[in-house]
Amino acid sequence: MVRTPLTPEEHERGERLGRLLREARGGRSMAEIAASAGISAETLRKIETGRAPTPAFFTVAALSRVLGLSMDELAGLCSPAAVGSV
Template sequence: MVRTPLTPEERERGERLGRLLRAARGPRSMLEIATAAGLSAETLRKIETGRAPTPAFFTVAALAGVLELSMDELVAHCAPEPAAA
């Protein structure tokens, strides 16, 4: 299966998601959060660094639950930025 290349906007959205998750994790270890969400630490690392810019919905939902973030917060933070006029 060949995956369609991501657009620059999709990559940026993934980077914003990663930054938000990293900030919400705070001083807690990557392993602690990943384990609580049912993920591997490597998966969380890829999401936080933007190397996995389009994680599955249920992965994001699990992380949001562990990090006590609402899905509304995630959407608002990761929504595409308005185009310059």
């Protein structure tokens, strides 16, 4: 199966998600958060840096749970309409 290339907007949305997760992590280590969410530290690093702009739903759900973020809040902050408000 060939994956359709991501649009610039999708890349930007992934970068916003990464910034939000990194900010929510604060001083906690990447390894600690990743282990608590059941993912590898490398996966979290890729998400936070925007190199994985479209992480799986369950990955984002696990990270939001560990970081105390609501999925609604994340979705709203990552939407195109939120660009000017972030």
